[in-house]
Amino acid sequence: MTTATLSLPAPAKLNLFLHITSRRDDGYHNLQTLFQFLDHGDTLHFRLRSDGQIRLLTDLPGVAADDNLIIRAAQMLKQASGTPLGADIQLDKTLPMGGGIGGGSSDAATTLLGLNTLWKTDLNLDQLAELGIRLGADVPVFVRGHAAWAEGVGEQLTPVELDEPWFLVVAPDCQVSTAEIFSDERLTRNTSPITLAAFVAGGGRNDCLPVVTTRYPEIRNTLILLNKYCEAKMTGTGSCLFGAFPNEREADKVRARLPATLRSFVARGCNVSPLHRELQKQA
Ligand SMILES: C[C@@](CO)(OP(=O)(O)O)[C@H](O)COP(=O)(O)OP(=O)(O)OC[C@H]1O[C@@H](n2ccc(N)nc2=O)[C@H](O)[C@@H]1O
Numbered sequence: 001m002t003t004a005t006l007s008l009p010a011p012a013k014l015n016l017f018l019h020i021t022s023r024r025d026d027g028y029h030n031l032q033t034l035f036q037f038l039d040h041g042d043t044l045h046f047r048l049r050s051d052g053q054i055r056l057l058t059d060l061p062g063v064a065a066d067d068n069l070i071i072r073a074a075q076m077l078k079q080a081s082g083t084p085l086g087a088d089i090q091l092d093k094t095l096p097m098g099g100g101i102g103g104g105s106s107d108a109a110t111t112l113l114g115l116n117t118l119w120k121t122d123l124n125l126d127q128l129a130e131l132g133i134r135l136g137a138d139v140p141v142f143v144r145g146h147a148a149w150a151e152g153v154g155e156q157l158t159p160v161e162l163d164e165p166w167f168l169v170v171a172p173d174c175q176v177s178t179a180e181i182f183s184d185e186r187l188t189r190n191t192s193p194i195t196l197a198a199f200v201a202g203g204g205r206n207d208c209l210p211v212v213t214t215r216y217p218e219i220r221n222t223l224i225l226l227n228k229y230c231e232a233k234m235t236g237t238g239s240c241l242f243g244a245f246p247n248e249r250e251a252d253k254v255r256a257r258l259p260a261t262l263r264s265f266v267a268r269g270c271n272v273s274p275l276h277r278e279l280q281k282q283a
């Protein structure tokens with residue numbers, strides 16, 4: 001029997017550190033980062049269509065349907081596989097946008113894996129990751145689904161096993177455009193490459209932080225606030241900030257002390273993406 005519907009998570013990610021090591025000739029930046037997933041994110045619902053149409057039934061404010069990474073991912077897979085099938089897609093959006101927690105990229109990866117299952121198009125993870133990188137530098141790690149040490153523009157991935165602490169994630173009320181931060185002349189772009197062992201021993205920083213906090217006073221102020229309770233870090237190019245805690249209770253305690261107007265959530269760090277766990281459960 002053909003499965004006609006599928007609901008799947010699109011989890012958030014954190015960059016536990018982010019070093020920029022050089023700028024390439026095409027303007028993109030080589031970086032080093034460590035990606036870990038969170039057990040918190042959007043949910044996508046797919047319904048098979050036999051007429052070949054791909055429709056997104058949920059409006060995302062400020063994003064035209066044709067620009068939505070969900071539609072772009074679906075069309076890309078349809079073209080690459082040659083399937084005559086289509087889909088209706090609904091999105092339950094819970095992740096803040098432009099927050100550096102990868103919501104759009106994760107929605108795209110969930111669409112690639114979800115429709116690959118629903119359409120029975122049978123592309124393997126290498127092929128899906130190759131499609132994904134054309135949509136965004138962060139899409140391949142969500143496609144592969146394992147916490148990873150990343151180099152290049154984020155597509156050279158080495159799976160890693162990390163501690164899985166609880167994180168308090170705070171989202172200052174602003175969206176940061178990744179392109180805007182990478183084009184700021186003040187950005188540090190020459191950090192010496194390090195090894196995973198050096199990061200584990202000595203930690204790392206986020207090279208985007210000085211530029212982001214200069215451009216966005218609300219992020220700087222939230223960082224100062226969060227630093228009163230934990231070692232606060234920024235993920236990606238912001239805006240989200242996070243701190244790690246040994247258990248959920250400690251994270252909740254700090255969350256309770258933050259102003260109610262500040263958007264935040266507590267989630268567990270995961271080395272295996274909740275998307276892949278769900279797909280395995282359904283297999
Ligand atoms: C730097 C990271 C860390 O996770 O930032 P966040 O977006 O998560 O905050 C990501 O790799 C971002 O990935 P993603 O958000 O998919 O970026 P893309 O759409 O590919 O790129 C947006 C723009 O950012 C710049 N860009 C992006 C990635 C990179 N390694 N070098 C760049 O210079 C380019 O100008 C590009 O046009």
Ligand SMILES: Nc1ncnc2c1ncn2[C@@H]1O[C@H](COP(=O)(O)OP(=O)(O)O)[C@@H](O)[C@H]1O
Pocket residue numbers: 060062063067068069070096097098099100101102103104105107108175176178236237238239
């Ligand atoms: N499905 C989607 N979800 C979120 N953003 C999307 C989506 N499709 C396209 N976008 C665009 O991508 C931008 C970056 O989105 P997002 O992935 O949430 O942030 P970040 O790259 O900072 O983690 C958004 O501001 C929006 O314009």
